[in-house]
Amino acid sequence: MSVLTRDEAQTRAQLLDVEHYTVDLDLTTGDETFESTTEIRFTARTAADTFVELKPVTLHSVHLDGEPLDPALLDENRLPLTLTEGEHTLRVSTTMRYSRTGEGMHRFTDPTDGESYVYTQLFMEDVQRVFAAFDQPDLKAVFDVAVKAPEGWTVLANGITEQQPDGRWKAATTPLLSTYFVCVAAGPWHSVRTEHAGLPFGIHCRRSLAPHLDADAHEIFGITKACFDRFHEKFEEPYPFDSYDQAFVPEFNAGAMENPGLVTFRDEFVYRSAVTVTERQTRAMVIAHEMAHMWFGDLVTLRWWDDIWLNESFAEYMGYQTVNEACSDRFPDTWIDFGIERKAWGYDADQRPSTHPVAPDPDAVPDTASALLNFDGISYAKGASALRQLVAWMGEKDFLTGINTHFKRHKFGNATLADFIDNLASATDRDVHAWAEQWLRTTGVDTLTPELGGDETRTTLTVRHDGSRPHRIAVGVYDRDLVDGRRLLLRERLDVDVPQTAPVELRGPRPALVVLNDGDLSYAKVRLDEDSLETGLRGISAIPDALTRALVWNTLRDMVRDGELAPGDYLATAHAHLPDETELAVVQGVLAFARTQIADRYLPAEERPAALAKLTSLARDLIRRTEDGDAPGLRLTAVRTFISSATQPDTIAAWLADGTVPGGPEIDPELRWRILARLSVLGAVDETVIAAELESDPSATGQEGAARCRAALPDADAKAAAWSRLFDSDDLSNYLFTATAQGFWQPEQADLVREYVPRFYPAATALGARRGPAMAEAAGRYAFPAYAIDAESLALGDHHLTTDAQIPALHRKLVDQLDDLRRALKVRSA
Numbered sequence: 001m002s003v004l005t006r007d008e009a010q011t012r013a014q015l016l017d018v019e020h021y022t023v024d025l026d027l028t029t030g031d032e033t034f035e036s037t038t039e040i041r042f043t044a045r046t047a048a049d050t051f052v053e054l055k056p057v058t059l060h061s062v063h064l065d066g067e068p069l070d071p072a073l074l075d076e077n078r079l080p081l082t083l084t085e086g087e088h089t090l091r092v093s094t095t096m097r098y099s100r101t102g103e104g105m106h107r108f109t110d111p112t113d114g115e116s117y118v119y120t121q122l123f124m125e126d127v128q129r130v131f132a133a134f135d136q137p138d139l140k141a142v143f144d145v146a147v148k149a150p151e152g153w154t155v156l157a158n159g160i161t162e163q164q165p166d167g168r169w170k171a172a173t174t175p176l177l178s179t180y181f182v183c184v185a186a187g188p189w190h191s192v193r194t195e196h197a198g199l200p201f202g203i204h205c206r207r208s209l210a211p212h213l214d215a216d217a218h219e220i221f222g223i224t225k226a227c228f229d230r231f232h233e234k235f236e237e238p239y240p241f242d243s244y245d246q247a248f249v250p251e252f253n254a255g256a257m258e259n260p261g262l263v264t265f266r267d268e269f270v271y272r273s274a275v276t277v278t279e280r281q282t283r284a285m286v287i288a289h290e291m292a293h294m295w296f297g298d299l300v301t302l303r304w305w306d307d308i309w310l311n312e313s314f315a316e317y318m319g320y321q322t323v324n325e326a327c328s329d330r331f332p333d334t335w336i337d338f339g340i341e342r343k344a345w346g347y348d349a350d351q352r353p354s355t356h357p358v359a360p361d362p363d364a365v366p367d368t369a370s371a372l373l374n375f376d377g378i379s380y381a382k383g384a385s386a387l388r389q390l391v392a393w394m395g396e397k398d399f400l401t402g403i404n405t406h407f408k409r410h411k412f413g414n415a416t417l418a419d420f421i422d423n424l425a426s427a428t429d430r431d432v433h434a435w436a437e438q439w440l441r442t443t444g445v446d447t448l449t450p451e452l453g454g455d456e457t458r459t460t461l462t463v464r465h466d467g468s469r470p471h472r473i474a475v476g477v478y479d480r481d482l483v484d485g486r487r488l489l490l491r492e493r494l495d496v497d498v499p500q501t502a503p504v505e506l507r508g509p510r511p512a513l514v515v516l517n518d519g520d521l522s523y524a525k526v527r528l529d530e531d532s533l534e535t536g537l538r539g540i541s542a543i544p545d546a547l548t549r550a551l552v553w554n555t556l557r558d559m560v561r562d563g564e565l566a567p568g569d570y571l572a573t574a575h576a577h578l579p580d581e582t583e584l585a586v587v588q589g590v591l592a593f594a595r596t597q598i599a600d601r602y603l604p605a606e607e608r609p610a611a612l613a614k615l616t617s618l619a620r621d622l623i624r625r626t627e628d629g630d631a632p633g634l635r636l637t638a639v640r641t642f643i644s645s646a647t648q649p650d651t652i653a654a655w656l657a658d659g660t661v662p663g664g665p666e667i668d669p670e671l672r673w674r675i676l677a678r679l680s681v682l683g684a685v686d687e688t689v690i691a692a693e694l695e696s697d698p699s700a701t702g703q704e705g706a707a708r709c710r711a712a713l714p715d716a717d718a719k720a721a722a723w724s725r726l727f728d729s730d731d732l733s734n735y736l737f738t739a740t741a742q743g744f745w746q747p748e749q750a751d752l753v754r755e756y757v758p759r760f761y762p763a764a765t766a767l768g769a770r771r772g773p774a775m776a777e778a779a780g781r782y783a784f785p786a787y788a789i790d791a792e793s794l795a796l797g798d799h800h801l802t803t804d805a806q807i808p809a810l811h812r813k814l815v816d817q818l819d820d821l822r823r824a825l826k827v828r829s830a
Contacts (some may be wrong), residue, residue, distance in 0.1 A: 002051070002076050004125065005367045006304055009136040012050055015083075018042040018141040021179075023131045026148040027118060027186055028475060033057055033095050034105065034118075038131040040141075041092045044083040051078040053125070055104075063091040077128055077181045087573035092132035100733040101774045102253035104129025105184075108733070110250070112699045117187030119249045119258060122180045124305070125368050135177045138303045138414040140176040145172075149186045150806040156185040156204060158261045160243050172242055174260070176412040179300050183259035185247045186627040192217045196225045197232075199239070205248040208699065209270045213248070216271065219280070220246070220287070222328055230326040231295070231318075234400055237407045240299045246287070250255045252775055255287050257291030260314070265290075274669035276633035278585045281323070281331040288326075289319030300407055303414040305371030306362045309440075310420055312375070313358065313383025316342075317391075320384070333547065335535060338384075339520045339551040342591035344557065346381030347525065350445050350821045354812055358383045359417050359440035372773055373812045385523035386439045388524070392470050392521045393435070394428045402427035438469050446471070448498060448516045449527040459471060463496060467524065476518030476548055477511045478535075488535070488542045493518060493710050502757065513543070520551050525558050525602030537573050553590055561823060565829030567602040568611075569676040570594065572711055575614050579621040584633045587622070591641050592616075600747050601824045608747060615645040627663050636665055643674050649684035669697055680712040681746050686711070687769065702827035704739035711743030719744065719753055726783060727763040730771055734778060741782035750787060757785045757793055763798035764810060773809035780813025785812040789824050797821065 019041045026035035040052070054078045062069040064081060065088055073080055081090070093509040098107035098118065103126045109116045120130055127133045147155045147169045155161050158181070159172030169186075190210035191204045205218055206214045213220075224246070232238065241261040252266035269283045296318075297311040320342075321333045349355065356364065358378060365371045391399045404426035410419060417440070425432040446467025461475065475494045481487035491511060496504055513535040517525045528536055536552045543549045556573065559565035576596050581587050599611040616707030622638035625631075639661055646652050655676045660666045667675065676693055679685045687710065694706040711722035722744050725732055732740065745753060764783065785793065797818045806814065 002078055003367045003369045006306075006362065007367065009138070009304060011133065012136065013138050014047055015048050015050055015138060016042050016043050017045070018134050018139045021131075021141050021143045021182075023143065023145045023182070024148075025130070025146070027153075027182065028148055028150055029095075031098070031107065031109075031116070033097050035094070036096045036131045037093045038091070038133070040092075040132070040134070041087070042090070042134070042141075044085055047083060047085050047727070049080060049082050051080050052092070052132050053077050053088060053128045054079060054092065054094060055096075056127045057097045058095040060093040060095065061091075062093075062197045063089075065089055079132070085124045090132070091717055094132070096130060099129065099354070100251075101771060102251055102694055103772065103774050105711065106249075106251060108250040108700075110206050110208050110700060111703055115188050115207055115749060117185075117189075117250060119185040119247065119252075120183050121253070122737070123257065123266070124180065124372055124821045127179045127182065130182075130184075134180050137178040137180065137301050138644045140178050140301070140412070140414070143171075143174045143177055143182055145171045145182065145184060147184055147186060152188050153186050154189045154204075156183075156202075156245055156247055156261060156262055158183055158191070158241070160200065167453055171474060175240060177260060177298070181258075181298060182259050183257075183262045183264065185249060185262065185264065189247070192221075195222055196228060196244075197222075197239075200243045201225075202243070202245040203248070204245065204409055205267055205270050209248070209267060209272065212270050212272045214540070215658075219330075220283075223287050223330075224291070226326040227291050227322050230322050231291060233405060234322075234403075235295055237295060237299065237411060239294060240411070241294065244291075246290075250325070251733055253734060256290045258290045258297055258311075260294060260298040263290045271551065272699075273668040274582055274632075274636055274665055276588070276636055277331070278588055278633065280340065281334060281337060281585075283333060284323045284327055285319045285334060287314045288322045290686055292318035292322070297406060299408040299412060301414050302361065303416050304365070305368065305374075306360050306365035307415075307417050308374055309358045309379040309383045310415075310417065312379045312645060313387055316380045316384035317387040321388075335520065336380075336547050336550050337585040337589075339547060340372065340554060340585055341521070341592075342381045343375035343385060343520075344589070344593075346385060346523070346553060347377075347445055347554075347558065348561075349377035349816075350443065354815050354819075356444045357441050357443055358386055359436070361441075369773075369808045370379060373808060375522060382523060389433065389439070389522045390424075390432075390528070391473065394424075394430050394432065398428040398430075399424065402432075435470075435626045442468060446524040447527060448473070448524050450475075450514045450516055450529045452510060452514065452529050452531075453503070454510070456504075456509055459506040459508070461496075461506055461514065462503045463498050463500055463814050465498050471517075471522045471523075471524060472496075473498060473516060473522050473524075476513075476515040476545075477506055478513040478515070478543065479508075486539070486542055488513060488539065488544060490544060515548055515551060517551065518548055520547055525568045526551065526555050527559075528552075530557060537569065539577075540573060541577035541580040546586060549583065550586050550589070553586060557593055560598065560827065563827055566830075567598045567827065568607075571598055571611055571614055575618045578618060579625055584631075584637065588636060588637050591618075591637065595641060595644060600787060603825045604828055605747070605750070609647060612645045612647050616647070617640055623661070623663075629664070632665070639665065639671070640674065643671070643678050646678055646682070649679050649682050652678060667698075669701065672697070672700070673709070676705065676709050677743065678734075680709040680743070681714070681748055683714045685709070687718075701736070704735055707736050707739040708743035711740045712746060714746075714749050714752060716752065719756070723756060723759075723763075726779075727767055734774060737775065738778050738782050741778070744783065745785055745787055747787045749778065753785070754788070758790045758796055760785055761797065761804060761814075764814075765800075765804045765806050768807045768810040773807060776807055776810035777813055780810050780817060784814070784817045786821070789828070790827065791822060794821050794825065 023038040024037040059071040155169035157171035189204040245262045248267035256265040292315040296314045323336045406423040449464040451462045477491045478488045619638045619642035682701035690709045764779040
């Protein structure tokens with residue numbers, strides 16, 4: 001299919017004013033396809049040729065100003081139009097195909113009760129899978145949407161919906177929207193409704209998840225209302241739509257999508273098993289993130305996809321900050337989780353060959369295919385970190401003044417980076433344009449290193465700066481407690497501008513620990529001086545502030561990845577100090593890195609059993625520490641780590657048989673499938689056991705769990721069957737594909753699956769060409785042979801990268817995976 005180029009979009013935007021869409025969908029024609037009829041009213045400023053986009057199964061008819069056009073003119077996804085100057089009406093009638101990849105109109109049948117659901121995900125260029133459109137973000141229009149749905153279904157849309165006497169559902173006319181924001185979600189939804197600030201609010205999910213949504217409805221509505229009120233304290237423009245619905249939908253590729261008035265979320269956020277408070281905090285952050293988009297993204301929309309960071313960085317920053325402010329009773333400090341998990345995502349992305357500026361040059365995003373590649377840790381985490389540094393530098397009051405000017409000037413329209421910076425600059429005397437050039441137009445991560453001088457009575461600090469960006473940071477200076485030498489006390493916290501004009505003098509003798517960027521308000525890798533590194537490795541749990549501990553853990557993580565700290569030293573520090581850690585986000589972040597990167601990738605295969613033994617020992621220590629029941633999230637995290645690290649089946653098999661861990665928690669569905677997955681890897685269960693578990697839990701999650709377990713069995717026939725399901729047919733949905741791929745590659749089974757390593761590249765290339773970018777990205781992320789860590793595998797991947805014609809989404813993912821493989825090899829040889 002042809003992709004839209006930036007030049008084509010600019011030409012079409014200069015030609016057309018698009019006023020109105022009437023979209024009529026019929027969802028009653030079967031399980032494979034639906035009918036779609038679109039009428040577009042628009043004006044051509046001059047006589048010219050242009051095109052409208054659509055991807056139908058069948059194009060039945062096209063009428064331009066009442067005159068028929070030949071459907072055979074459709075060329076891939078483009079229907080050419082020859083226009084005279086003036087007003088026009090285009091009517092297009094099609095049959096469209098439901099998707100099972102999370103793109104376009106996705107259809108899902110719940111295996112629990114046989115009920116079916118559909119929802120749209122029209123981002124970038126997938127509106128063309130649902131209705132004909134001039135598909136680019138700066139051709140906003142008003143939409144009227146009507147849907148014929150099966151009896152017993154409810155239809156949700158961007159505006160309030162009502163069922164008409166003829167049975168069809170009609171949505172309220174929208175304000176001006178970009179085409180990719182149109183949303184329909186239809187099915188026998190379970191709904192919980194309320195009102196707030198004079199508007200109807202609703203949350204919706206599959207019927208089979210109803211008890212779980214009901215259990216959390218009070219929390220979800222509480223967070224939603226608190227964030228809604230907080231945004232109205234920050235923003236002068238009122239919420240611009242007629243209702244606020246949140247639909248938790250099945251097999252959703254992203255975390256959520258900011259459709260105006262109807263936010264769609266992956267329905268894993270409806271928890272059917274026990275979760276930790278940090279997982280609930282993540283859900284709250286996503287709720288706030290998507291709500292921020294109602295203003296920044298929906299009310300004011302990017303002109304072209306090079307400014308996608310404007311949407312995502314702003315919403316990411318606002319999501320964490322607003323939950324921090326509005327929901328502090330539930331979640332005391334969201335920035336700890338951001339610092340140890342989300343920020344690491346940005347740092348990793350920014351050190352790969354595929355790195356790009358937060359705000360790329362427009363020429364670097366020439367078309368929609370290239371734009372799709374920039375939804376990564378840079379556009380989200382690095383961009384949010386840059387905005388957090390900007391707020392620290394210019395002050396929140398001036399920042400919000402500039403933001404409100406931006407909304408006022410561009411509401412229901414489109415804006416660019418230049419508009420955004422101009423509006424911020426209007427609110428401050430600081431040189432925001434220079435800041436933007438240094439922070440938003442550059443790539444890579446700066447590194448800040450403390451250099452201490454002086455004598456026994458005075459200490460000087462010089463910050464060595466490897467990089468080009470200015471930083472305003474806090475420097476934390478810590479001493480050992482003279483009464484209890486195991487504790488560290490904050491001596492002082494200094495504000496320092498980097499680059500410095502002169503060294504900073506610290507009061508008193510040489511400290512035990514100096515932490516640059518204490519408070520984590522900037523975006524940079526931080527190093528420790530020799531004494532501070534020793535303090536960090538031997539006494540990280542003695543640091544009094546959780547956010548500072550998270551920052552030091554991130555420093556140790558970066559040092560491992562850069563070959564400056566042995567992986568075993570990181571693991572030893574975790575084993576010694578995590579049992580004393582009180583911040584759950586820190587425990588989860590450290591354990592995840594230790595388990596998935598150090599044990600599985602950075603240590604040689606012969607050292608892996610000892611690493612797993614150390615992790616199970618650490619998990620046991622955490623389980624013993626939490627026997628009093630005061631820290632259920634920490635205990636659950638420890639149990640999960642023990643399960644995934646077990647090298648012998650006895651203990652976890654006993655937990656499964658007993659239905660509980662001694663002292664709790666109970667083995668709920670999530671833990672049952674987690675244990676079965678590990679037992680499958682270890683060869684301690686077979687197909688009979690997996691089938692019996694699936695019979696008792698036939699839910700969508702059960703189907704995914706069974707697929708993961710079957711692919712993980714250490715049996716040649718099981719591997720062959722899983723490989724065939726992944727690559728020899730297109731029957732698997734996006735989620736079942738992901739689950740099967742997750743089970744297939746296991747470090748314990750390297751010899752068993754070695755023959756599949758060279759088969760992966762041509763198989764993934766062919767799959768990407770057949771099934772498109774969403775499935776290509778899934779193949780590159782989950783089906784990549786990540787545990788084949790040797791020079792031969794790297795050379796093989798590099799060869800295919802340069803010789804195979806992969807679609808852009810797969811090529812980008814393979815570039816990143818191969819760079820991670822290259823890094824793992826360097827860490828092993830350091």
